[in-house]
Amino acid sequence: MTLSISKDTRLCMSLSGRPGNFGTRFQNYLYQELQLDYLYKAFTTTDLPAAIGGIRALGVRGCAVSMPFKEACIEHLDALHESAATLQSVNTIVADDGHLTGYNTDYSAVVRLLKQHGVPEDSRYALRGSGGMAKAVACALRDSGFSDGCIVARNEPAGRALAAQCGVGWCETLDDQPAQLLVNVTPLGMRGADAEQLAFDERAVAAAHWVFDVVAVPVETPLIRLARALGKPVITGAEVIVLQAVEQFVLYTGVRSDAELIERAARFALTE
Template identity: 70%
Template sequence: MSRSINRDTQLCMSLSARPGNFGTRFQNFLYEALGLNYVYKAFTTRDLPAAIGGIRALGIRGCAISMPFKEACIPLVDAIDVSAEAIASINTIVNDDGFLRAYNTDYIAIWKLIEQHGISRDTRLALRGSGGMAKAVACAFRDAGFKHGHIVARNELAGRRLAETSGFSWAADTRGLAAELLVNVTPIGMEGGTEADQLAFDDDDVKRSSMVFDVVALPPETPVIRLARSLGKPVITGAEVIVLQAVEQFVLYTGVRPAEESIARAAAHALS
């Protein structure tokens, strides 16, 4: 029996420059499976202050924040959780009776993946990217105890700024880095993008590495992930990231932590 939306239904939403379907499909699947009176809808906006004001004024329970709004939202909320404070980047807003608190579940997800995959803190890493998501990833590695790393970014100013924040070094490219862990936090390899068929790291980098981590979630098998698998390298995919961070958002919105079986079913539905 399908859900019925009524006056007591709690609305959750997302804000992104390019709204996708993953969050909508994932969250709504779990709401229905667990019998929760919630509904989730994706939005974009050209007036961010008005959109955040609408969350407060209309009693919208929660909002996922995607690029390019992760930093611009900070002055518009009432409080910032420790998961977002240190990196000055948010991806989740929770509304408690008009009080807006911001979190960064990307940061939480990366930390959990580091633990789950047992990555040694002595590993030398190269992280490609310098945007809001790159900040969350770099700072999660920093706070997990990694000391040996490089931020690889064509934008020197942004790259050096992130390197300073995370305690790593900046490099314009990967030449001479000999990184054991390669981490892509750019749109390279993203479905529908201008670089969808390109490798985030070249063949030699991947051959020298011991693990490849691509934060791009769609497709789950990006060109660099496919290459790494073909070479027998262990990988961490963006699908793992997007699912973990979405679960943490779900818990923040509803107060309910789904069973692993329910999470797996929701993820398969959302990624299909």
């Protein structure tokens, strides 16, 4: 894939503690296919204020935000769209003449997937995690009608705060009461040090009716592989990352692509 870069090329980027290739491959594929003069590059940082200052100062058009920056970036922005203000979590920054607005496209992606997969609203869920992405998923569950659940989090203050926000309970470890829907919103199963870690043990997965792992790379995490082996319906992080990335693309460019091109871009981005 060859991109033509000039002084007029608009830069988009991502900030993540553990950068991956999905966003770079997905966005640049669409830019090329649609002949848009944009370039996308993934970054990490140990100086978040300076990194966001660079977005403002250098005219970067947009920035995807991943763990662990989704909440920490808020104080450095000028405004929050309703999607981010409600959650107090940002996964997308859009710059307009140096004015930075935070959005959250994770939430809408999760709402859509729960509906598409037909997960019953009366399912009791256990959600593991308490960070910015966990907020998006937990609030999506709440607003989709899921009212019986538990936030499983080692960080007790954050876990209890999220549980209170969604009107459910908190526990440090999954209790003995089975959950019909298991949701992992931690790095467990992600490539790297946590690659072989299960977010929930086999007993919990065997008792569940649905398994949802937000980790996108690899698509087949240990949790998803176990769930498939036990015959459980799954929702993968790859599904989430594609839907939220499409909305980011629209925010950056103002262009909404057709489904066939998006499918090709996703297939390219997920095949490294």
